[in-house]
Amino acid sequence: MGERALIELARRICVKGPKVEVGIGDDAAAIDIDGRYLVVTTDMLVASQHFPTAATAEQMGAKAVVANLSDLAAMGAEPLGLVFSVGLPRQLKVEFVKRMIRTMDATARKYGAYVVGGDLDESEEIIIAGAAFGVARKGRLLTRSGARPGDIIAVTGSLGAASAGLRILLEKLPSGGYEELVRAQLEPIARVREGIALAKCGHVTAAIDVTDGLASNLWQISRMSGVKLILDLKRVPVHPLVEEFAERRGLDAGEFALFGGEDFELLFTARPEGWRGIRWALKRMDTSATAIGRVERGRGVYIEKDGKLEELPDRGYEHFRRA
């Protein structure tokens, strides 16, 4: 049973409390606390699964913070703090732990959040389980389930860099000229300010962070919103270095952009009348946004090819990593 099926199992089993506005199955949970939402998420990184062997203490610490804050960003929440339960092998040097904690602290503060607590245990391999919490105003919460027919589909920044960087690391390819791709994998950025801005503008109907890969994340919005998503393949903003890297290696750049994942960009749907304002608000933060498709009545995720609709495979990062 895959992760998604198990999460769906948990969603069916667990009773949703009366104050729980959003429970299991979205980027984060939202609980009503007197007029606003407390937004909470958890994300675990297991060394053997999530980090290339090249990853440093600093990169592990930073990524653990970013992965959690990115989930808050996808809800449009303002982050307050994080707690970490960390499992460490007995033989690990104290210096390693120090460097990891220092980076966690610095990274959290870069996003206006603080590391406020933790638990430390012995474990076979390095495990960093984080939980992040923040607040969102009522009416300003972004979920995966609000996309409506007529909306446009859009994404911040560009895609494919993190997974191309992973490929370089896993296959030990020369990284000369592609340092930016490697950095995208090891030192990702969470779109926290962008998420808050999208929630504030009022025209965004659904959002998710691109962690599993564009295709897989589109499928999640489609399923949770009960709509059909049509992707305009040629408008997907592939990172320019990914194009170059793929061409030189005889690979398909689109594979990275569609199925690569871990870019931590925000994928969202919005009412068309809000699009100008959204682009303007993001531009003020030096963040680009690209319209990449449209929402229709129906189910599923499709690409338009020669006037015909072709279903986009629902496969993501997990598949990509094992390939």
Place this chain on the structure above:
Amino acid sequence: MGERALIELARRICVKGPKVEVGIGDDAAAIDIDGRYLVVTTDMLVASQHFPTAATAEQMGAKAVVANLSDLAAMGAEPLGLVFSVGLPRQLKVEFVKRMIRTMDATARKYGAYVVGGDLDESEEIIIAGAAFGVARKGRLLTRSGARPGDIIAVTGSLGAASAGLRILLEKLPSGGYEELVRAQLEPIARVREGIALAKCGHVTAAIDVTDGLASNLWQISRMSGVKLILDLKRVPVHPLVEEFAERRGLDAGEFALFGGEDFELLFTARPEGWRGIRWALKRMDTSATAIGRVERGRGVYIEKDGKLEELPDRGYEHFRRA
């Protein structure tokens, strides 16, 4: 470097945010959110470290919830919800996971909280990293640092059962007649209502949950409050079955009560004038409370023996388990 030294390291490294009332180093963190405190904690259970091999899916799920809620109880906070990052070995049966999640849900709800989110990953052994969050009113937050000279020291319930139960399980002793001790180890109870009542009564100055063992937890209050604690050994409420078990096996019941840990009782200090009210409030919940010592000016934890003070060793559960 032990867990406590690493937590102290993290406390020194991490900047305490302006809204953070209580940061790293207490049972939970408290963050000011418009007039009240959001209280957050995290606790990780690693199968090989925290569960006897006899532990079932239900017991693992329940203990993960209780360990986290107990930290909120020690702050006097009202729990709202929990999130869990769970690492599972690939070969684990889905049925096991189902049973674990069902018990997590049921246990959380027993305490008025809900499981609102999670992350699932593959790992070598079962790992359950939970985070619990709740709220506390201003002026009603219990910390480890408020004990003052003149206070009495008290504890809820009785001590030693969980560690005696662990001994029975680890040494595969016959459990006939001692089922309650085994249950105390595998299915502990969090003193959530009691914590809220203690916070409400206004006379409690410090609190901590007994997870490391009475001695170790007394030392933590002493250090964080900057006071001397004097324990009246003969008043420590040892669980009656522990007395019987120890006598029959030629063991020292006091060892379990002082150094055993994982009882999840609340150890607290209070102004003497509040003691009657505290006992009465707890009695209404069918929970006993016993005065076990006094707070004085100075440093350290002592027991009084023949009119002389003898320092109580600062060793706890970790030591006990490895012994």
